[in-house]
Amino acid sequence: MNISVLSIFPEMFGGVFNASILKRAQESGAVSLTVRDFREFATDKHHKVDDYPYGGGAGMVLKPEPLFRAVENLTEGHSPRIILMCPQGERFTQKKAEELAQEDDLIFLCGHYEGYDERIREHLITDEISIGDFVLTGGELAAMTVIDSVVRLLPGVLGNEESPALDSFSTGFLEHPHYTRPADFRGMKVPDVLLSGNHAEIERWREEQSLRRTLERRPDLLGEAELTGRQKEVLRKLGWQEED
Incomplete structure (x- = not known):
C-alpha cells in the first residue's frame, strides 16, 4: 500500500x-x-x-x-x-x-x-x-x-494473521480479557480455565467474557450484531433483554 x-x-x-x-x-x-x-x-x-x-x-x-x-x-x-x-x-x-x-x-x-x-x-x-x-x-x-x-490490518504486518481478526470491534464485540505469567501475582490469580489446556472450554470462556464485556461497556454494539442462539442464551443469563 x-x-x-x-x-x-x-x-x-x-x-x-x-x-x-x-x-x-x-x-x-x-x-x-x-x-x-x-x-x-x-x-x-x-x-x-x-x-x-x-x-x-x-x-x-x-x-x-x-x-x-x-x-x-x-x-x-x-x-x-x-x-x-x-x-x-x-x-x-x-x-x-x-x-x-x-x-x-x-x-x-x-x-x-x-x-x-x-x-x-x-x-x-x-x-x-x-x-x-x-x-x-x-x-x-x-x-x-x-x-x-x-x-496494522495489512497482511504480514502484525506477524500473527489471527490478531486483527480477533480485535475488539472486528468481531462486532469487545475483546475478551487477556492474562500472562505469573499465574498468581500478589494473590490475583489467572482464571483456572485458561490453565486447563481444554481449548474448547477456553474458547467458550473467551466468547462469554467478550459478550459480558460488551454488555457492560458497549451495549449499543449488541443491537447491531447478528447474534447466534448460544450468544443470546449467554447474554440472557447476564441480564440482557432482547429488543422487540
Whole structure:
C-alpha cells in the first residue's frame, strides 16, 4: 500500500512513522508512507495556503489552489482514495479501517486553522473522516490514528494473521480479557480455565467474557450484531433483554 499525507507540519509524523509497527511495516515493504508539505504547491512567493473567509468571521480558511495542485501531483496516472480529516466527517470505525485496508493507494489531507474552502470538500476528496466528536488543532493527529489502524490490518504486518481478526470491534464485540505469567501475582490469580489446556472450554470462556464485556461497556454494539442462539442464551443469563 502507498499512503501519502499532505500537511503543513510534516515534522509531526516523524516519531510515529519511524517507530514500532509502522516502522516495521515500511521495512518489510508492506506499506510506503510519505508526507508532503503542501506549501510547496502554493503559487505566491510567500507560499501562502490560507486566507480570510469571504463574508467575514474569525479564523483563516485553507485555500483550494495548493491542495488541488498537491493532489493532482500525487494522483497523476491513478485514482486513489483521497481522505479529508475533519470533525464533520463520517465517524471512523474498525469497519472503515478494514475497508480502507483493501486499497492500494490512500492520500490524507490534514488541515489547520478555521477550516477548508468548501470546494475542496465538493470536488477533490472521496472520503471525509472524523475520529470523534471533538475538535483538534489540526488533522495530523487524526490522520496518524487512522493510518495506524489501517496499516496494522495489512497482511504480514502484525506477524500473527489471527490478531486483527480477533480485535475488539472486528468481531462486532469487545475483546475478551487477556492474562500472562505469573499465574498468581500478589494473590490475583489467572482464571483456572485458561490453565486447563481444554481449548474448547477456553474458547467458550473467551466468547462469554467478550459478550459480558460488551454488555457492560458497549451495549449499543449488541443491537447491531447478528447474534447466534448460544450468544443470546449467554447474554440472557447476564441480564440482557432482547429488543422487540
